[in-house]
Amino acid sequence: MAGRIVALAGGVGGAKLAHGLQLALPDPRALAVIVNTGDDFELYGLHISPDLDTVMYTLSDLANPETGWGIRDETFATLHMIAQYGEEPWFQLGDRDFATHILRTAAMRAGTPLSEITGQMARNLDIVADLIPMTDDRVATLIDTPDGRLDFQEYFVARHHADAVHGIILDGIESATPTPAALRAIAEAKAIVFCPSNPFVSIGPILALAGLRAALDDAAAPVVVVSPIVGGEALKGPAATMMQGLGHEVSALGVARIYAGLADGVVIDSVDRELSDAIEALGMRVLITDTIMRNTNDREQLARETLAFAQSLKTT
Amino acid sequence: MAGRIVALAGGVGGAKLAHGLQLALPDPRALAVIVNTGDDFELYGLHISPDLDTVMYTLSDLANPETGWGIRDETFATLHMIAQYGEEPWFQLGDRDFATHILRTAAMRAGTPLSEITGQMARNLDIVADLIPMTDDRVATLIDTPDGRLDFQEYFVARHHADAVHGIILDGIESATPTPAALRAIAEAKAIVFCPSNPFVSIGPILALAGLRAALDDAAAPVVVVSPIVGGEALKGPAATMMQGLGHEVSALGVARIYAGLADGVVIDSVDRELSDAIEALGMRVLITDTIMRNTNDREQLARETLAFAQSLKTT
Numbered sequence: 001m002a003g004r005i006v007a008l009a010g011g012v013g014g015a016k017l018a019h020g021l022q023l024a025l026p027d028p029r030a031l032a033v034i035v036n037t038g039d040d041f042e043l044y045g046l047h048i049s050p051d052l053d054t055v056m057y058t059l060s061d062l063a064n065p066e067t068g069w070g071i072r073d074e075t076f077a078t079l080h081m082i083a084q085y086g087e088e089p090w091f092q093l094g095d096r097d098f099a100t101h102i103l104r105t106a107a108m109r110a111g112t113p114l115s116e117i118t119g120q121m122a123r124n125l126d127i128v129a130d131l132i133p134m135t136d137d138r139v140a141t142l143i144d145t146p147d148g149r150l151d152f153q154e155y156f157v158a159r160h161h162a163d164a165v166h167g168i169i170l171d172g173i174e175s176a177t178p179t180p181a182a183l184r185a186i187a188e189a190k191a192i193v194f195c196p197s198n199p200f201v202s203i204g205p206i207l208a209l210a211g212l213r214a215a216l217d218d219a220a221a222p223v224v225v226v227s228p229i230v231g232g233e234a235l236k237g238p239a240a241t242m243m244q245g246l247g248h249e250v251s252a253l254g255v256a257r258i259y260a261g262l263a264d265g266v267v268i269d270s271v272d273r274e275l276s277d278a279i280e281a282l283g284m285r286v287l288i289t290d291t292i293m294r295n296t297n298d299r300e301q302l303a304r305e306t307l308a309f310a311q312s313l314k315t316t
Numbered sequence: 317m318a319g320r321i322v323a324l325a326g327g328v329g330g331a332k333l334a335h336g337l338q339l340a341l342p343d344p345r346a347l348a349v350i351v352n353t354g355d356d357f358e359l360y361g362l363h364i365s366p367d368l369d370t371v372m373y374t375l376s377d378l379a380n381p382e383t384g385w386g387i388r389d390e391t392f393a394t395l396h397m398i399a400q401y402g403e404e405p406w407f408q409l410g411d412r413d414f415a416t417h418i419l420r421t422a423a424m425r426a427g428t429p430l431s432e433i434t435g436q437m438a439r440n441l442d443i444v445a446d447l448i449p450m451t452d453d454r455v456a457t458l459i460d461t462p463d464g465r466l467d468f469q470e471y472f473v474a475r476h477h478a479d480a481v482h483g484i485i486l487d488g489i490e491s492a493t494p495t496p497a498a499l500r501a502i503a504e505a506k507a508i509v510f511c512p513s514n515p516f517v518s519i520g521p522i523l524a525l526a527g528l529r530a531a532l533d534d535a536a537a538p539v540v541v542v543s544p545i546v547g548g549e550a551l552k553g554p555a556a557t558m559m560q561g562l563g564h565e566v567s568a569l570g571v572a573r574i575y576a577g578l579a580d581g582v583v584i585d586s587v588d589r590e591l592s593d594a595i596e597a598l599g600m601r602v603l604i605t606d607t608i609m610r611n612t613n614d615r616e617q618l619a620r621e622t623l624a625f626a627q628s629l630k631t632t
Contacts, residue, residue: 077391086436095414096394
């Protein structure tokens with residue numbers, strides 16, 4: 001498909017803008033969402049892909065609107081029974097959510113690549129956009145903290161991302177290859193959008209895939225970043241703490257610096273308008289708008305503006 | 317523990333009498349239930365042990381009283397979601413039930429023997445009796461029908477045990493060894509009860525384990541069979557069809573003939589009282605009583621009578 005819209009996304013924030021793009025596009029089949037799998041992990045013997053699931057549930061309108069992750073009107077009977085067997089639940093897995101993990105794990109054990117499984121599941125949930133894991137290979141995000149090196153979900157969920165972050169390791173990233181569908185989508189892109197996801201543990205792992213980064217560098221399409229930092233704070237999750245811990249300025253300008261040389265444009269929130277000149281001085285164009293997505297209309301509106309902004313970069 | 321009561325059981329019928337024994341014994345820790353695992357199978361990548369689960373749920377009072385299998389007040393959100401992913405559900409798995417399969421499968425993949433997993437799960441569900449799978453090895457019951465050889469659950473559940481049965485294969489039985497706990501319980505038994513379970517696909521696989529059969533032959537304790545055939549019909553499941561298909565008389569006498577040389581006594585229902593002499597002519601004593609267990613009281617009553625009958629055989 002020529003002229004694709006490619007979104008790079010992590011979990012909740014990325015899923016919201018991906019959903020907005022799905023709503024904004026006249027034909028959502030043009031949308032390809034490349035999703036971080038660096039925080040995938042195994043629990044109760046099941047392969048969990050938190051970001052992939054969040055995007056999939058969001059695009060299929062199954063997502064819990066309260067949390068942004070998980071499934072709406074979800075029940076937790078399986079997890080309660082797991083607790084009866086003496087396992088202390090620390091990661092919320094709902095009954096319907098378990099179906100995803102069970103079937104995905106079975107298919108992976110049978111040798112089916114994650115990307116193929118994901119595509120089939122997305123189609124079964126009536127998603128017409130392409131949902132693409134960044135890689136079929138194992139990459140594990142590890143977080144260096146004052147208490148030592150932690151698995152990502154231990155840091156993020158079990159310890160509520162309260163630890164200071166001294167470093168981030170993407171274990172396995174050197175030998176991981178991007179999924180062919182991701183590379184194809186980038187080659188066919190007319191716009192590439194980095195959703196407002198964490199630069200280090202959501203967008204970072206995707207860009208750290210050597211082949212994928214090269215494809216982005218080669219892509220003719222404009223690359224637009226939507227800042228996940230608004231008014232000096234992360235909308236959700238540990239992005240601000242991580243920026244601080246890793247020596248970055250915690251602002252949309254700090255975000256822009258991370259992507260300088262790769263991105264052509266940055267979308268920042270109206271509250272950050274005074275950072276515009278400094279970002280443009282880095283060689284990127286800036287769109288100032290309301291970037292906080294409180295509801296579905298906000299998602300679609302931000303997506304439309306981001307697409308128009310990308311289009312304007314193409315013609316300059 | 318000296319003087320144990322050992323029950324051999326399959327699914328629903330066996331579980332009921334095992335439950336009765338648990339209720340009847342002054343100290344239910346004396347009870348050891350050795351359960352068939354020949355109809356274990358894999359579904360959605362999970363190891364399912366239908367008989368073991370039925371006995372475990374029954375002994376922990378979690379069992380669905382309507383069906384005899386599954387968990388009471390169960391919900392089916394996981395299975396519904398599995399269906400949304402395009403898998404046609406043919407085997408009913410409830411949300412809480414899935415917890416059992418998930419944790420068991422994870423532990424088995426980590427190398428823990430099924431018997432150790434089962435013991436831990438039973439303790440977590442406050443079962444003080446010993447719940448013992450017949451073997452930690454894989455045994456698969458296959459059914460020869462006019463339509464060919466079928467996996468047991470395909471024959472039993474998917475095809476509603478409607479096929480004629482020409483033969484039964486216990487794949488893997490030659491190389492399977494009984495669990496040490498099962499052999500220990502038999503050696504320490506003061507009574508051994510074959511619950512009213514299917515002679516071919518429930519009790520049969522247990523007895524087909526060479527080491528276990530030898531232990532039974534060596535055991536000092538009396539062996540009592542409770543007939544699963546009442547008035548010429550199976551109380552549940554395909555026992556009658558199988559007896560017919562395999563050339564046995566479909567009656568409590570036919571059951572007694574199967575166990576002749578191994579059992580010391582047979583418990584038959586009052587409706588079958590005219591078979592008593594013929595069974596005694598095979599060299600076994602007979603107890604005539606009401607064997608249909610409609611409620612918990614019936615279970616306990618039949619267990620008490622069976623235990624007293626076994627005791628009487630010991631003193632003769």
